[in-house]
Structures are given as C-alpha cells and as structure tokens.
Amino acid sequence: MSDETASRPGTRRGPYAKSAHRRAEIVASATSVFSTRGYRGGSLREIAKQLDLSLTTVVHHFPSKSALLVAVLESADSAHTDSFQVDSQKEGVAYAVLQYVRRNVDRPEMLRLLALMAAESSASDHPAHEWFRHRYELTIGMLAIAVRRDQEEGRISNARDSRGIAESLVALWDGLQLQWLIDPHRDIVATMTAALKDLLGPHALPDA
C-alpha cells in the first residue's frame, strides 16, 4: 500500500502519516518474524533486515522488543469485540462465536501467531504474560455475561454455570483452531457448529 501523504513532506500531516505508515510496516514484519520464530527466537535485527531498515530506525519507533510484541498482539487481536457484542445481543452467544470464527478463517497466520504467543507467554517471566492473562480474563468475562443473557432468554439451560460455559467456549475455540491450523483440510465452521450444539444444547443456535 502506498502512502500518499508521506510523499508530500511539506504538508502538515506528512510526518505523522509517514511515522504511522512506518510503524505499521514494522508491526507487519514483526508479525511474520514472531509467528515463525516465536518471540524469543525473533530479533529486532531480523525485523529491520526484512524491511531494509537500520536497527536504529526500528528502535526509534519501538524502543524494545517487548514494546513491539505488544503492538503486534494488539493488532492481531483487533478481535472485533464490538461485532461480538452486537451479534450476541441479537442472536445469542453461540451465533456470535460462529460469526467470530467466520471472520477469522481467512487469517490463519494471525491465529498461529496468537496460539504460539499464548503458549510461549504462559511462562510467568514472559513479557506478554500479563497481556494474555488479562486478555483471557476479559474474554471469559464477556462470554459469561452473554451466556447469562442467553439463559434468561431461554437459549441455554439455567441449570448450567455461566462462567464454566464461558471457559469451555474459549477452550473449544482455542483447541479446535489448533487442530485446524495443524490440518487445514478440516471445515472449522462445521466442526465448531457441531461442538457448540453439543456443549450448549439444541436451542443455543438460531434456526438456520
């Protein structure tokens, strides 16, 4: 993608636009390096080299490798939280989860990066440890609220524990996604649909 404002350094917005463009470039390159070599295996030098930039330029934008990792994760996780809220209010949590899956099937590399980073960062001394702990807490909390709403509206049995269901939903998605990344011939949407019906009961999904 070319950046027109960046080529007109005389305009007011030029330097900012150029800087944002450069940052985005660095984040994209870091995404590819981290998703292949892991965070600990990747280096700022390799990321700079991939873009034909000096290490100094990269460090100017991201003073440390961990600062760059957080930017990479934030960008990978632009997880359409707003759409999820809208979908789950309209058609229930199972529908919203399926929509989320459908929005993600065309970005396996991003999902691989998140899976790899989640596993790597489960060690408590990893720079993204807190980021993932917080992310899981947030996601599970949001899903538990959506499950409770479904229970009130009769989509899911009231006898079930909403927090437990939320944890299982996140686990199912993480686990089935991993199976799909390992063997992309599987139909992840069909698999997830069946698993949601199994876990949540026959009324959780709107009639197709």
Next chain:
Amino acid sequence: MSDETASRPGTRRGPYAKSAHRRAEIVASATSVFSTRGYRGGSLREIAKQLDLSLTTVVHHFPSKSALLVAVLESADSAHTDSFQVDSQKEGVAYAVLQYVRRNVDRPEMLRLLALMAAESSASDHPAHEWFRHRYELTIGMLAIAVRRDQEEGRISNARDSRGIAESLVALWDGLQLQWLIDPHRDIVATMTAALKDLLGPHALPDA
C-alpha cells in the same frame, strides 16, 4: 540420577548404559531449552553448553536438531496411552480423560512444551509438523472408539457423532490446559470435570 553401570566401563553393558544415560541427559536439557525458546529459537550449542558438553558429543547422539526434537516429543508424550485404554474400558471415556488430566497436573513444564511445539509446528514446513498431525489423528481416533463404546453402554447419547465428540474432547483439554498454564491458580481437574459433564451429559461420569 547416577548411572552405576556407566562407572564400570569394563562390563559388557557399560558403554550402552552410558550412552543411554547421556542421551537422556541431552533430551532433558533440550526439553528445557525448547520449552523456553521454542524449537526455532533453541540451538544445539545452547543445549550442549547447559550440560558442559561439546557440540560434537551432542551431534554424535543426535545428528540434527530435528532428530533431537522428535526424541523430546516422544519423551514428553509418553502419554500413558495404555492406562487410558484400561480406564476408558472400565469407567468410560470421561473418567479416562480425567485420570489423564490428574496424571498431568504435576508436569506443567512438559505441557507447556507440547503446547508451544503444537502451535509452532502447525506451520507445514516445521520439522515436527507430521509428528503432530499424526499424534492428533491417533488421539482423536482412539477417543472416538472409546466414545462409541460409551454410546453402546448407555453413558453417552447415541444421537451424537462420536468423531465430533472426540475432536471436542481433545480441544477442551488443549484449551483448558492453556488457560491453566496461563493462570495456574485455577483448579484444572474441577474445571475439566464440569466441562465433561456439560459436553457429554449427566451419565458420562461414574457416580463419585
């Protein structure tokens, strides 16, 4: 662990025992290096250094990093398959899965390694790609057979697809395990018990 036969080079079994001991040492060191830095981030040099061995000695036992990785995975995955078969024949698949979880809660580092390697190896050019693809196929196939037996014996509804349930069981365990690795304060056995009841219905687990 000391190796007595290794200290008696005059005996017949000496060199073999010594070699087996050295191999086990190298596998243990590689397990720790790969589980921290990933496969791509780890190096034979680092593994040798950790043991105060020369690189040549390591290469004598494992000619390549990928040969060493396979040895590490085989050792991490000594997954008590036999116990699983016995448990599931006796008390059903849900009970067998819970016993498997119980046997694994005291080895989080090993689980972290397997989770990290599974994510990393989902890229089709990874040296452990085929190993994991095969491992998942085998595990899901074994679980599907156990689910079918439970269906015949009335523990799980016959209306359900055994292969789909097997995939969901593996996914639940991978996903809940990841949540537990990220936040070890959770009670993974209690969480898994609840999830199994949710997924498989009220008759899947024997009465406690």
